[in-house]
Amino acid sequence: MSEITFATEEKTEIVHKVQKYFSDELDQDIGSFDAEFLIDFFAKEIGAHFYNRGLLDAQQLMTERMDETGYSIQELEKPISR
Known part of the structure; x- marks a missing residue:
């Protein structure tokens, strides 16, 4: 299986969703860099x-x-x- 990658627009949308989740559900702010890092981790590991x-x-x-x-x-x- 090749590495899971997303187009720039897709990644931007996913980053916003992660940031919204952290804000709404965890009452924490997460920056774009940290959200991208988390997305990359999940893509690679699970x-x-x-x-x-x-x-x-x-x-x-x-x-x-x-x-x-x-x-x-x-x-x-x-x-x-x-």
């Missing part, structure tokens, strides 16, 4: 867990859709007289 969960969810959805497609194809079968 990002793979979220990434893998996303892949598992996508795989389950794809399996469900393939099963549905298989059933739909079976419904199209024409009876064969013997």
Whole structure:
């Protein structure tokens, strides 16, 4: 897996969300640098867990859709007289 990175706009939005969380929930101010450092830490240390969960969810959805497609194809079968 490659390193998890975000576009500048995404990172700015995430930094603001972290800062808002710290302010609203923890009653603490956190600077942009510290928020970015925290984001980078989470991305490096636990990002793979979220990434893998996303892949598992996508795989389950794809399996469900393939099963549905298989059933739909079976419904199209024409009876064969013997």
